[in-house]
Amino acid sequence: MSSRRSREAPRITDDQIIQLLSKLQQLLPEIRNRRSNKASASKVLQETCNYVRSLHQEVDDLSDRLSQLLSTVDANSPEASIIQSLIM
Amino acid sequence: MNHCVPDFETDDDYFFSASANSKRHKKSAMGDEDIMELLWQNGQVVVQSQNQRSAGNKKSETMPSTAGREIRSGVIDEETTPSNLFMQEDEMVSWLHYPSDDNSLDLYLHNNDIPYPVLPSSSSAPATTLPSSLPPPPPPLVTVPPTRPPIPPLNRVDEEPSQPKFANFLHFSRSNKRGLAGSGPSSSKQMSQAITQSTVVESNIGCRGSMSSFGGAGTSSAGTGREPETCDVSASSSPGTGGSGASASVEPSSHKPPPATDDRKRKGRDTDDTECYSEDLEFEYHDPKKKSRGSASSTKRSRAAEVHNLSERRRRDRINEKMKALQELIPRCNKSDKASMLDEAIEYLKSLQMQVQMMSMGYNMVPMMFPGVQRYMPTMPAMGMGMGMGMGMGMDHIGMNRGMVPYPSVLPGPQMPNSAAAHMGQRFPVPRFQMAQVPIMGPGTGEAANPSDPMMNSFPTQNANQPRVPFLDPYQQCLGLPQTQLAQQQQQQQNQTGMAAVTSKPSSSKDVRYPQRHPTG
Numbered sequence: 001m002s003s004r005r006s007r008e009a010p011r012i013t014d015d016q017i018i019q020l021l022s023k024l025q026q027l028l029p030e031i032r033n034r035r036s037n038k039a040s041a042s043k044v045l046q047e048t049c050n051y052v053r054s055l056h057q058e059v060d061d062l063s064d065r066l067s068q069l070l071s072t073v074d075a076n077s078p079e080a081s082i083i084q085s086l087i088m
Numbered sequence: 089m090n091h092c093v094p095d096f097e098t099d100d101d102y103f104f105s106a107s108a109n110s111k112r113h114k115k116s117a118m119g120d121e122d123i124m125e126l127l128w129q130n131g132q133v134v135v136q137s138q139n140q141r142s143a144g145n146k147k148s149e150t151m152p153s154t155a156g157r158e159i160r161s162g163v164i165d166e167e168t169t170p171s172n173l174f175m176q177e178d179e180m181v182s183w184l185h186y187p188s189d190d191n192s193l194d195l196y197l198h199n200n201d202i203p204y205p206v207l208p209s210s211s212s213a214p215a216t217t218l219p220s221s222l223p224p225p226p227p228p229l230v231t232v233p234p235t236r237p238p239i240p241p242l243n244r245v246d247e248e249p250s251q252p253k254f255a256n257f258l259h260f261s262r263s264n265k266r267g268l269a270g271s272g273p274s275s276s277k278q279m280s281q282a283i284t285q286s287t288v289v290e291s292n293i294g295c296r297g298s299m300s301s302f303g304g305a306g307t308s309s310a311g312t313g314r315e316p317e318t319c320d321v322s323a324s325s326s327p328g329t330g331g332s333g334a335s336a337s338v339e340p341s342s343h344k345p346p347p348a349t350d351d352r353k354r355k356g357r358d359t360d361d362t363e364c365y366s367e368d369l370e371f372e373y374h375d376p377k378k379k380s381r382g383s384a385s386s387t388k389r390s391r392a393a394e395v396h397n398l399s400e401r402r403r404r405d406r407i408n409e410k411m412k413a414l415q416e417l418i419p420r421c422n423k424s425d426k427a428s429m430l431d432e433a434i435e436y437l438k439s440l441q442m443q444v445q446m447m448s449m450g451y452n453m454v455p456m457m458f459p460g461v462q463r464y465m466p467t468m469p470a471m472g473m474g475m476g477m478g479m480g481m482g483m484d485h486i487g488m489n490r491g492m493v494p495y496p497s498v499l500p501g502p503q504m505p506n507s508a509a510a511h512m513g514q515r516f517p518v519p520r521f522q523m524a525q526v527p528i529m530g531p532g533t534g535e536a537a538n539p540s541d542p543m544m545n546s547f548p549t550q551n552a553n554q555p556r557v558p559f560l561d562p563y564q565q566c567l568g569l570p571q572t573q574l575a576q577q578q579q580q581q582q583n584q585t586g587m588a589a590v591t592s593k594p595s596s597s598k599d600v601r602y603p604q605r606h607p608t609g
Contacts, residue, residue: 012427020430027437042403045410048433052417055440062447069454086450 017041024048062086 021044028047039047070083415421415429418436423429 012425016427017430020427020434024430024434024437027434027441042406042410045407045414048437049410049413049417052414052433052437052440055437055444056417058444059440059447062444062451066447066451069451073454082450082454086447 021045027051 021041025039025044025047028044028051030047066083066086073083411426411429414433415423418429418432421429421432421436423432
């Protein structure tokens with residue numbers, strides 16, 4: 001590890017990062033179910049990326065379905081407003 | 089196959105001479121099978137039924153390749169189609185004539201370790217026998233780099249090693265059209281193979297002919313190792329590969345820039361990393377640093393340290409890469425340091441989860457909402473509980489998002505008064521964050537996030553300011569969902585009017601508000 005003197009920013013401690021990563025890990029559905037202290041940083045990050053992507057996918061999917069639902073509903077009904085509110 | 093070759097060779101002349109005779113017999117043959125038999129057994133037994141097939145099978149296999157050349161009749165090898173043969177022959181002829189250099193064949197063959205010693209002779213035979221019906225086409229296939237040893241021995245026919253390689257390639261692409269049009273079904277396989285080959289080879293144009301591609305293609309279709317057939321196959325495949333090679337040539341070039349850019353990007357990132365991150369962080373949750381490898385001797389220790397450093401660096405690079413990838417996924421993440429980026433990632437992830445949960449709930453509940461509403465109303469308190477429970481559960485079991493949605497309890501969501509939400513929140517202090525207290529449905533629930541009325545009033549203004557609420561803000565305000573703001577804007581007035589009446593009794597609020605919703609809808 002070369003010393004970096006490029007900034008004077010407060011040093012971010014490893015513990016800090018580790019804590020954040022563990023928090024992140026708790027959110028991940030897969031890793032969480034196993035023993036939480038097993039995942040490495042790289043794995044947690046990888047899983048997070050995958051999870052975020054899958055959530056994006058799900059949001060898109062739900063949006064599509066909600067749009068379809070919206071089309072079946074009378075435009076002036078409250079349902080329509082609800083559905084529209086759900087769709088981003 | 090090798091053992092067949094000598095047979096083939098020896099029988100070649102025999103066959104050629106016999107074929108003429110066999111032709112006559114062939115005409116009297118019943119079908120293709122019979123024809124084959126006849127041809128082969130020309131000297132032995134002229135007219136036979138299919139009984140002879142078994143005996144002559146072996147020969148018949150090798151026969152068609154030569155027979156096709158000679159006879160060009162409907163002699164059908166069971167494994168190849170006549171059209172293939174014919175076309176292959178044409179193709180082969182075209183480029184056979186082009187180089188007319190048989191010596192190259194030897195070189196090529198030897199280089200490719202072709203097990204057929206007879207190849208030169210056999211290949212020359214077709215060259216002489218085949219009529220040059222086709223105009224001299226461009227050199228068949230370009231790319232046959234000597235680096236293709238794995239290509240099956242069918243490679244032979246290197247027609248033009250002496251020809252300029254680049255020219256070959258260009259011609260190759262040009263000849264493609266013709267080849268493509270003419271190539272039979274089996275050649276498509278060859279082409280596909282050849283395509284992959286040509287892509288690789290393209291970079292090694294300084295090679296002899298396209299034989300490797302031929303060979304590879306030939307094996308796919310012929311698979312028998314018959315020389316003439318191989319030649320034919322390769323011939324037909326060459327034009328096909330030519331075209332594909334042309335297209336393939338584009339690919340490698342296209343491949344190059346992306347990796348280059350990736351490398352550049354990566355390097356840029358690395359420098360950014362080194363500059364931005366205050367330190368190299370090694371997140372090792374479970375493993376203590378492995379520095380125990382250093383032994384007493386300095387050299388060993390230094391070596392171990394080097395190895396360790398290398399592995400450390402690799403690991404760090406991996407982690408940095410993933411951090412960058414994550415950063416790209418997070419919208420509007422302008423944080424450069426790891427900790428804040430991770431913070432944002434965490435919040436974003438939570439908000440995404442909440443969003444998905446809301447949407448899925450809404451999706452499931454809306455159809456149920458209006459017709460069957462009355463049924464659910466009386467159970468409001470229970471539903472409130474269910475909702476809170478659902479929220480808490482949702483956070484813990486995101487995977488169950490869809491499953492847990494179809495609560496009738498969700499139904500009151502859109503109509504949930506502020507107090508109800510607060511009420512719910514009190515009952516179920518969802519562990520991690522306040523978002524859980526937010527009523528589920530977007531419309532009408534957003535403002536319920538905070539029990540205070542002022543909060544609600546202020547909410548619309550916030551909505552206006554942040555049409556697309558960054559997840560951070562709603563998150564902090566226990567709203568969590570951008571779309572709830574839209575709903576809130578729509579429902580704001582209704583809710584406000586209903587709020588006063590509602591605040592007192594959650595259970596009654598629903599009754600009160602439900603009729604209100606319809607008129608507004």
